[in-house]
Amino acid sequence: MRRQTGYLFVISHMRSYSTLLTHILGSHPEIDGYAEQLRAYESRYDLSAMGPRIEQNTGERRKGRWLLDKILHNEGTMSDDVIRTPELRLLLLVRDPVTTIPSVVKVAREQANSPENIATTPEGAVSYYIDRLAGIVATGARAGSRALFVASESLVDDTDAALARIARWLGLASPLESRYRTFPLTGAPGLGDPSPNIRTGRVLADPEREAGSGERIRIDPAVLAPAIAAHREAVSLLRARHPG
Numbered sequence: 001m002r003r004q005t006g007y008l009f010v011i012s013h014m015r016s017y018s019t020l021l022t023h024i025l026g027s028h029p030e031i032d033g034y035a036e037q038l039r040a041y042e043s044r045y046d047l048s049a050m051g052p053r054i055e056q057n058t059g060e061r062r063k064g065r066w067l068l069d070k071i072l073h074n075e076g077t078m079s080d081d082v083i084r085t086p087e088l089r090l091l092l093l094v095r096d097p098v099t100t101i102p103s104v105v106k107v108a109r110e111q112a113n114s115p116e117n118i119a120t121t122p123e124g125a126v127s128y129y130i131d132r133l134a135g136i137v138a139t140g141a142r143a144g145s146r147a148l149f150v151a152s153e154s155l156v157d158d159t160d161a162a163l164a165r166i167a168r169w170l171g172l173a174s175p176l177e178s179r180y181r182t183f184p185l186t187g188a189p190g191l192g193d194p195s196p197n198i199r200t201g202r203v204l205a206d207p208e209r210e211a212g213s214g215e216r217i218r219i220d221p222a223v224l225a226p227a228i229a230a231h232r233e234a235v236s237l238l239r240a241r242h243p244g
Helices: 018-026 044-048 050-058 097-111 122-146 152-157 159-170 196-200 221-241
Strands: 006-011 066-071 088-094 147-151
Touching (some): 006 018, 006 122, 018 066, 018 088, 018 196, 044 050, 050 066, 097 221, 122 221, 147 159, 147 221
Parallel strands (some): 006 066, 006 088, 088 147
16 A cells, blocks of 8 residues: 655755755655756645656656655745645755855856846855745744754765665665666756766765866855855754754
8 A cells, every 4th residue: 555645845055966865865766756846835736736747757657655846945935734734844955155155156157047147146146045044944943843954065975874864764665875867857957956967877076076167156255254154053053953
């Protein structure tokens, strides 16, 4: 008999290794999904609609008990009714701003199609990052013990331990693996990591990761300082509230 469907969300920000994590999760036989669906979740109906959209994105029928999506922007709202769903779990993923902000600016400039994309400037990227950290903390507070905090750096620095911790928390019957599948939308611009790194099908250590060509982004320390302070405060709260 199929176990009750669960709804798993990676709640994070841009350039946080969220694409890497969702590919690892989506490669597990108990989890379906890998790409950001860019949807708001206002009711249980929105949760039930996840399955058909995931099947469209993967080109495959559902096989697992968890449906997976990720939310990287404060516009991706989750109502209190959805947050209270007993079968819902949140992975709260946060990466340090020193590496995140230059990456956000670089990708935003490469993919920007309008001047309204504030992340194309360091100041705009810092503003987005600080606001998003506040959104992640607030969403986690509403979910309580059904949320788990994961430091992005642990996915590449201590991969086995990080994945084992997530697998235990989700009650998976088999381990999460550092090698993962690629999918039809893997590497597609606007739907996660567009670099060649995600197409390798395995977790890469920092020295192995391809930085890409083009402009090298330098961030004024004075511009970056508020993001560093916000990260320190957010991580302290998330570690205390959502240890798993």
